[in-house]
Amino acid sequence: MNELLTIMKSEWVISLLIFLLLFIKLGKGMKNESLLLLIQVLLLLNFIGGFFFNTEGSLFAGMYHSTALIILQKNILSLGVYLISLLFADWFKRSEHLTEYFILMLSALLGMFFLISSGNLLMFFLALELATIPVAAMANFDLGKKISSEAAMKMILSSAFSSGILLFGISLVYGATGTINFAELPAQMNNGPLHILAFVFLFTAFAFKLSVVPFHLWTADVYEGAPMATTSFLSVLSKGAVAFIFISTLNKVFLPMQEIWYNMVMILSILTMIIGNLFALRQQNIKRFLAFSSIAQVGFILVGVSGKEPESTASVVFFILVYLFSNLAAFGVAGIISAMTGKENVNDYKGLYQTNPFLSWVLALALFSLAGIPPTAGFFGKLFLLTAGGTKASYLFITIAALNMIVSLYYYLRVIRAVFMDKNEEPVEKLVVNPSARLGLLICGAGILLTGILSWVYDYIQSLC
């Protein structure tokens, strides 16, 4: 019984938080400021607590299992949630459904936790849905805005469709092998047509969540329409969680079909990088721009995924960590600006450096890290992904990936240019950044600068794989 408590500790904590928030909601409303502060503290505690009293092990006949690596991944996710709660303080304060928003976010987080540690397709499916449906609701939280509800609609419909595909795949798996248990599946899997078909269905479900081309089309629209907080949650946490489970599934469950999924990943990764970059080139809206850039990033993640164990897992986890810092920093700055001035266009950023040097530097750091420029962590992240990919990949694959870095640099520099070089009559006025947001940006900046240089971070991750 107490094993149940200890091994599933993190899930319990999140559930407790959810209930706590529910009670708060039932009780007479608190003021947003204090409520937000409380939530931030709770999330911080949750994050810190994530490092202690962890026990590995598995429950429910292997439906749920937890290892040191999984715990680390969960901690990364909690950190992400904490940062989001910091960064978008300005927006939260003004929204009248703060509690609901966080309840949804936390339940999505709970879903992700279960997702990561699921050991069974049923559990996996449930967790995936739990991690998706609330986000769709979260996307709708700019209640006044048309595009917000449009985004939510697009998200829920396409995710429903994709879960239909997923389920069909699962049913085929079950039909072909008679089991839906990760532990037993590898023994049953082979390269027969039915298995491949089933695998493709599953794989595409992952691809959809990771927004891999050609399953990515929902991404940009949802990102643009959804509130900044939701967008960043989607782009960082959902992707991260799915990437974690994706790579572990490929390397554990579908090991027998290695050649197949390796080639599949390679093709899709190339496609994703190219398409993502090509679309990112011409985006004007910063959120849409970041959406496509994150698609391109996914292409890079796939390069790492295609590699050999344990480098592949280590590099992917490391990159997700780095990507979390960089992307949240970028979204954070964009969020602050849009929350205060409503400006979301790249051209509105012209001359930003003159008025807001701090924001500009953080944004620059974030973009450089996304572009993979040293000494930011992004450089190491990308390099390790490529190296991990190199353990298997062909020169051609690696070269294409490397060349894509140039294109991506081009559009990141577009923003840098707007911020630092271009003149502007009425630039964004001098903004007073909310302290908690400032704290969040500082954390991100520190993360961007240090995660790479301090090599023990990566080595710790690798030691867990």
Place this chain on the structure above:
Amino acid sequence: MMEPGLYHILFISATLFFIGVFGFFTRRNLITMLMSVELILNSVNLNFIAFNKYVWPNRLDGVFFTIFVIAIAAAEAATAIAIIINLYRSHHSIDVENAEEMKY
């Protein structure tokens, strides 16, 4: 009269699946699209049951899975409906073609 075999049922479920997909692609009304998704899910349910009954009679995962799928489908439908209502508030229509503001 012969009793239906596995393949009959699989055929039906597959048909159901593609009917759902077709509906999803062609219907303009959001609610109808949602219904088509339900069709897809139900075809999956049929699959599970069929496999369970004919292929793996002694492994009950299929049945359980079906139950959960039904539950999830309900949840999904609920959220979707909520969202659609919200969309109706802002767009005054639930025609999917009126919600194409964001593109390119």
Place this chain on the structure above:
Amino acid sequence: MPNTTYIALIPLLPLAGFLLLGIFGRTYFKNTSGMIGTSLLLASTLLSLYTAYGYFFDYGKVNGVYQKLVPLQITWLEFSKGVSIDMGIILDPISVMMLVVVTFISLMVHIYSLAYLKGEERFPTYYAFLGLFTFSMLGLVISSNIFQIYIFWELVGVSSFLLIGYYYDRPSAVAACKKAFIVTRFADAGFLIGILILSYYSGTLDFNTLIQKLTNPESLELKAAVTASFLGISALTWGLVLVFIGGAGKSAMFPLHIWLPDAMEGPTPVSALIHAATMVVAGVFLVARLFPIFALSAPAALELVGYVGAISALIAAVIACTQTDIKRVLAYSTMSQIGYMMFALGVSKYGGEDGLGYTASMFHLFTHAMFKALLFLGAGAVIHYIHSNEMKDMGGLRKYLPITHITFLIACLAIAGVPPFAGFFSKEEILLAAYHHNTGIYYLALITSGLTAFYMFRLYFSIFWNKPAQVHGEHHGEGGFAMMMPLVLLALGAAAAGFIPFGHFVSSDGNRLNSAFHLNFSIAPVALGLAGIFFAMWLYKKQNDRPDKIAASLNGLYKAAYRKFYIDELYLFVTKKILFNLVGRPAAWFDKNVVDGLVNATGNTTEYISETIKGLQSGKVQQYAMYFLVGVIGLAVLFIYIWKF
């Protein structure tokens, strides 16, 4: 042999002068710079005289043969084993002789300039450049290493560039200095490649080793160099010819002579020093330096030298007859005289009586330095007085410039080869050598000597006689002691230098060479010379219209000669039309449009593609789902049917 490292001071003193005046001159030595430079040079002149004395009369001779001594050699830059640039001093008759000539003439010019450029704004700079030039020239003559000589070769070139461009605000001067530098630079490229060839086969850059290896018939290096051939000509010949091209460039041999007349844009003393007495003979010196190789291993190359020299001598003489700018006349005469020296070397052989040409050439170099410097300085005095270079502004100046007149006359007689002046003896020897070994060249030379006498006296008469002088206004006399003293000294040299038994000191193989003097042989040239003189007198002593008549009568030739046979135009065509328009412009265009265009094109195509595929993101959620299904089916088909495992 005694310790002779003090010789290093001879070039280093002028260098010190250059650094001192170049860096601090403008600020600290505004007026005293002239004295500083001159006194430094005086010191090195004395040193070189002392050296000459020591070498020729004390330690230079070992059992009757003048040795090649290397008192000093420092490795400067080592390329690989054995191949290294050394900074050293070589002492042999020609280098010692050149030491004396260079320092002496340079000293004269220093003194002369004290008065000539008095009160110029860039007085210190001028003396700094003079110092630089003297240093480089001295370094050139004492070089013990073929790369060392190349280094100083370049330095000489640049200092001449700087001095020609001394009046940098005159566009003509700028053009002239650029022309001089570029033409010589072009020749130097040949020189460089020649060096590379020679050094590759001989495996050394040191003169003595080089000569010793490439002249000894047994040595493998020589065999390799002779057997290896390109276009049917042996590598050695190629190397030497290329080296000679370098020499020809510096010595303004046809067809690389075009820079010399324009170089007269520089201050006249500079022309006297660089473009008459010293630098322009560097080419001759270079050939003389490598003479053993030329003579013993590559006679073909030597023959080329001979013909180039002769042709240059003649052409220059013809052109000189028609020029009206007195400095240009002198310039062409210089070219023609150097032509003499060149073909003297060309017709010479190595050692013994046959080596006469070598001795003669060096002898003529020596005497020519005297009288040509004298001529230029005299012309300088005239110009200084008249403020013009054009003959038409001159005439009847003998009353106003008596000393200049006399010295100038002496010089003219010397160059015309009238006994007993210096030019006579050296020219005789040259003609003799030519007569013995190559009659064709001999006759060319004979004609040239006649022409020489003619145009020199044309010059003389039209300056000092002809029409009565039109002297306007102010009279600042002849320019005082500082200007006259050099004239007189040089006049003495020009008059007496001929009586030096040159063959005793300088000869191709270092042995004593008794140049016999044949009266009957020397009749022809002298007669021709006198004829030339009298013809000139008939035409130009009194103002008359005969010259124009004659010019008109042979108008085509006259016009061609006056236009310097259109060689400049030819060059202009090659550089402007071909190099700039056919190579440079296309290259620039290609870079701008093709190479750079490709770079931009990649960018634009990317942009274009991204614009064209934007329709993928149609905003229709149903289409998204459709693409989704297509992706699924596509992957399934691909991996089930096409890409099997």
Place this chain on the structure above:
Amino acid sequence: MNLSILILLPLLTALAVLLARNNNQVRWISFAGATAQFILAFVLMYLFREERIAGSTQQMLFEQQYNWFPSWHISFHMGVDGISVAMILLTAFVVLAGVLVSWNVTKMTKEFYFLLILLSLGAYGFFISLDLFILFFFLEIAVIPKYLLIGIWGSGKKEYSANKLALMLMGGSALVLVGLLGVYFNTPARSFDLLLLSDTGISREAQMICFPLLFVGFGVFTALFPFHTWVPDGHSSAPTAGSMFLAGISMKLGGYGCLRVATLLMPEGAKAYSTWIIVLSSIAILYGAFATMMQKDLKYINAYSSVSHCGFVLLGIGMLTQTSMTGAVMQMVSHGLMTALFFAVIGMIYERTHTRQVSEMGGLLKVMPFISTVLFIVGLCSLGLPGLSGFVAEMTVFVGSWENPDPFRRVATIAACLSIVVTAVYILRAIGQTAMGPVKESYLHLTDARWNEKLAAIILIFGIVAIGTAPFWLSDLINPGTELIMQKIKMVP
């Protein structure tokens, strides 16, 4: 000595600059930092010579190794040989001069100096790193500061040039990256360590693929034809100090990489591809020279001439003889100093005349004697006047190239020799039209150089003359390094 000082010093300087309170402090701090680096470089050279004289024969001196990402076998491995010492000296010279020249930058002074110092940090790190990963790290660190320097403080079509430069350099480093990964995965060692790799060696097949990748990648940095087009635009748009750094240091990173990484690690590849290298570099030499003849903007003139001069570097490497390689390194140092000085002078002139069009100037020698004199010196150095550094380097390359008898290489050498004539042509045109000729009235009021400019010029001239008059110390410094590379190449069947 502890090499990490070379990295820490710029780092501290940069931080100090960030903390500085006003522009004056910024200037003086960076000046102090640059001077310290300058002195440090000389100390390094002194100690290095001492060690060598003391008879230490190992390839790299002052080696240091700290673990960094052990799971990838990456370690922070530093060490220097003669070549790196020479390059470090060069960097120190250029940095100091650059700091002095940009003394009166008023726009965002702090950021300017910060980026400048950051650049120098990258260069130092690059030259001392013996681990390819670190090498690449420092190579890329330098890219973005360049972009910002050009984009923010530049002139003309700066955005375009900055973009072009950043992207092309990024492309170069992308190729380098692939090459490095190829090397990494094709050695049993699975290591980035330079020395280790050069001992264990790389399979021939891998060399055939990786050598061109690495060489071209690094070649982009050093203006390898046809990847040189970033050079003219980048240089001409960059601020003075920016172009000094670009041409003086960054272009040398490429040459150094070609030599130290590509050629040392993959001698077989080098042998196999040397013909191509020679062809491309000869083209660059001649074509660059001719293209220069047509330029009218001083900065473009120097930029294109840099293409031509860097061709000598690649030619020297491609010829694969020890002398030519020594020449290549000498040319790197010499050209670095020379071109930095050239850009400095152009900057000074531009600051006064507000034009860089050769045709619009004239007679500057009268109004600004010092600057024009420097212009003369640098011009003469560029056309290879003995006594200045250019001559020594070019001659070494020529003699080295001539050492291999194969006719094709002979032709290439001769072509290169002929280029010095063209150089003379364009240099003299430039000087003749700017410094000489009749002076314009509008220029008569112009002033001569200020103390900082004078100091900068004198420092660089000192370097140029020191090499030109006493080349032996430099060649002694470089030779052991190139000798080692030669041994590797000789071992190839």
